[in-house]
Amino acid sequence: xxxxxxxxxxxxxxxxxxxxxxxxxxxxxxxxxxxxxxxxxxxxxxxxxxxxxxxxxxxxxxxxxxxxxxxxxxxxxxxxxxxxxxxxxxxxxxxxxxxxxxxxxxxxxxxxxxxxxxxxxxxxxxxxxxxx
Numbered sequence: 001x002x003x004x005x006x007x008x009x010x011x012x013x014x015x016x017x018x019x020x021x022x023x024x025x026x027x028x029x030x031x032x033x034x035x036x037x038x039x040x041x042x043x044x045x046x047x048x049x050x051x052x053x054x055x056x057x058x059x060x061x062x063x064x065x066x067x068x069x070x071x072x073x074x075x076x077x078x079x080x081x082x083x084x085x086x087x088x089x090x091x092x093x094x095x096x097x098x099x100x101x102x103x104x105x106x107x108x109x110x111x112x113x114x115x116x117x118x119x120x121x122x123x124x125x126x127x128x129x130x131x132x
Contacts, residue, residue: 031069048095051108
């Protein structure tokens with residue numbers, strides 16, 4: 001009886017060890033970089049610009065995606081570096097999107113201009129809300 005019990009305990013310990021090793025990948029304690037040239041990432045950038053234009057009532061025009069990062073926590077989170085045209089000027093933005101796990105709806109959590117005149121990050125959505 002003892003050898004079977006010992007092998008059962010060892011199997012359970014191995015199972016717990018394997019589950020704990022994969023926890024970081026499953027629950028997103030860090031951001032992973034994705035291929036910005038993947039068509040689905042470009043669609044994500046276009047979606048971010050469309051959602052921002054609706055929220056802020058602006059007319060940014062999507063140009064390209066620079067970098068894309070993902071993290072899984074209560075759905076897929078994306079951090080997307082975008083280049084968009086504002087009038088005749090190209091500007092850089094960071095968009096933070098959340099794809100909800102069950103209804104497959106993607107929302108724009110924040111979009112910020114890469115840098116303002118003094119070098120600090122600016123949240124565009126917060127600036128829009130302060131002006132109202």
